[in-house]
Amino acid sequence: MRRSEIRGHLLDTALRLFNLHGYHATGIDLLIAEAGVAKTTLYRHFETKEDLILAALERRDEQSRAEMRAFVEQRANGPYERLLATFDFLEASVRDKQFRGCIFMSAAGEHKEAVDPVFRAAVMHKRLVLAYFEELAHAARFAEPKRVAETINLLHEGATAVAQVTRTGEPVRRSKRMAASLLAEEARAPTEPSARSAGAERQATALNAGRS
Amino acid sequence: MRRSEIRGHLLDTALRLFNLHGYHATGIDLLIAEAGVAKTTLYRHFETKEDLILAALERRDEQSRAEMRAFVEQRANGPYERLLATFDFLEASVRDKQFRGCIFMSAAGEHKEAVDPVFRAAVMHKRLVLAYFEELAHAARFAEPKRVAETINLLHEGATAVAQVTRTGEPVRRSKRMAASLLAEEARAPTEPSARSAGAERQATALNAGRS
């Protein structure tokens, strides 16, 4: 292995082990054994275990958001359909045999203090994902894109949590149907039940087309 | 402290620390110091730390489900309103200053193997909560009580997960509104959009009354 690849290889190994066993349960000795690297090397790249965790989360944050974007943009064309396609991406993630729950939620669950850098890194990831949902909701011309984004986000988190214990993709499909239903409602009645707009009608049509 | 109370006191102390710091991060030495008990005493009541965790989860499972039942039954009369009142109970839990996420999800997150007894205990709790939702959904005469229960459950989990990172009760209120909307839809169209029933109409009315 070329030396320039070692850092990335260490982070990938760390992410795999963190996902399999958690953060506290993953020891440095196991990590370097799995990575096939000397302990000195690890500590040349990362000052402490916490630094390693933070770097790993940062890497995974960028990876997973880029993957979601690519998946969604390739799968669906309109922003409305893309909002729903995020659930297809999530389902693919959850159906992975190695799926053990969201590693950012696990990170927050093992580092519960709000000031803990690891907790904050997990929060940051969640904020960026939410921002992507809001971007899509805005592009879909929803009257309240923030509200829509938070709805989608809540369904994502619920599906992920349930899937973590059921170990099936079914909760994700259920949450997608719930999202479709709620978005249709949202498009139908942006604020007041009487305040329909032509744009909202168009969205409702797109939504029904997106249902499967 | 009377000796008959020691076991319960140990479990309560353990649950408090598990909630604050997690399972791996909570050491036996800290636990006995906080409980004001000798190590010998702890190991007379529980063979291993895992046994302690399992007993603590069992205790908390019974406590929290009994509390939810009591809260919901006191707060609302009809099963339909009670289904929504579960979110009020959840909001109260989440607004607690000590809230650090669902301890059963944390347990599953730190013990990821499906055969791990701790993981299985967490799954068992989730199943029992789901059964309660289904009981309420059945009493509310929904056409598909299982589906309704899983919808409520997914919204609970989503709200809890989001609240774990935002540290606010707002996601729970949002999820309650989503539940109200989805249940209204469910009552309106139990299976086919055309298959309305008198019971479903009554439910829709009850639901609207439950909205705030």
Next chain:
DNA sequence: GCTTAAATATACCGACCTGTATCGTTTTGC
């Protein structure tokens, strides 16, 4: 090709981990 930086292997550190052993004291149940 030579210098420099980074890799390796290994031994080690102090702290902390779960769990046990010992022993004197206190409480419980009959």
Next chain:
DNA sequence: GCAAAACGATACAGGTCGGTATATTTAAGC
């Protein structure tokens, strides 16, 4: 009230934790 059981305090075992030190080998860059 007395025997048996549970308690508290302490010391300790064996292992693992995160992290360092040292000395040798390997590879990268000018």
